[in-house]
Amino acid sequence: MSKILVVSYTPRHESNSAKLLQSFIEIAERKHHITHLDLVETPAPLLLTANLNALLKRNFMGMELAPEETKAVQGADHLTEQLQQCDRIVLAYPLYNFSLPAAVKAWFDVVIQNGKTFKIKDEGGYEGLCHGKKALILMTTGGDFSQEPAKSMNFATPLAQTCMGFMGIESHSISAYGLNQYADKADEITTATQQQIVAYLSSGDFI
Numbered sequence: 001m002s003k004i005l006v007v008s009y010t011p012r013h014e015s016n017s018a019k020l021l022q023s024f025i026e027i028a029e030r031k032h033h034i035t036h037l038d039l040v041e042t043p044a045p046l047l048l049t050a051n052l053n054a055l056l057k058r059n060f061m062g063m064e065l066a067p068e069e070t071k072a073v074q075g076a077d078h079l080t081e082q083l084q085q086c087d088r089i090v091l092a093y094p095l096y097n098f099s100l101p102a103a104v105k106a107w108f109d110v111v112i113q114n115g116k117t118f119k120i121k122d123e124g125g126y127e128g129l130c131h132g133k134k135a136l137i138l139m140t141t142g143g144d145f146s147q148e149p150a151k152s153m154n155f156a157t158p159l160a161q162t163c164m165g166f167m168g169i170e171s172h173s174i175s176a177y178g179l180n181q182y183a184d185k186a187d188e189i190t191t192a193t194q195q196q197i198v199a200y201l202s203s204g205d206f207i
């Protein structure tokens with residue numbers, strides 16, 4: 001039984017990204033323990049003056065925090081502990097303006113913490129500290145980003161995979177492309193992508 005953290009940002013009514021996620025949950029919940037972080041209901045805190053400076057002070061300067069600074073980083077630390085405690089992560093979101101929705105980026109910004117999810121090595125360079133964890137990244141897009149030149153304009157998947165990789169998390173991405181561009185085929189594309197998710201899960205590579 002794996003401990004799975006589902007992190008989703010799917011605010012649209014009838015969200016197709018939520019449909020992809022649902023096909024994962026229906027299979028996974030039979031045998032695994034799922035914790036769902038819904039970034040629409042409970043967004044990650046943005047890095048602003050109080051929490052950003054406290055995180056820098058503690059994580060990069062190695063200094064003790066005053067009580068109010070500890071309080072300021074509680075939100076970031078809670079989400080980081082949630083990530084540290086799981087074996088698998090499933091991230092589901094739509095492509096927004098060629099990249100990750102801000103809510104998903106805000107989550108990465110608080111969980112990528114020096115000394116917790118990555119470290120700076122004595123000899124220089126970085127090392128991810130989330131050993132043994134794997135992520136599945138589910139995305140839907142309006143346009144078709146499956147082929148060049150559009151493929152290189154999808155900054156979301158490389159960004160999400162780079163952030164995961166930086167923390168030492170191996171990731172696999174499954175996307176449904178072109179749901180607006182091929183609106184008459186949107187259901188077909190979504191169903192085919194759901195089938196890809198089912199096939200990936202039956203490979204046993206993830207859970």
Ligand SMILES: Cc1cc2nc3c(=O)[nH]c(=O)nc-3n(C[C@H](O)[C@H](O)[C@H](O)COP(=O)(O)O)c2cc1C
Nearest residue numbers: 012015016017094095096097098140141142143179
């Ligand atoms: C704010 C916003 C920005 C978007 N930006 C893009 C984009 O850059 N490229 C694209 O192909 N689709 C874009 N879309 C369309 C969505 O990615 C697409 O409709 C997706 O399937 C929506 O997923 P959902 O059904 O889970 O909400 C955007 C949609 C919104 C609401």
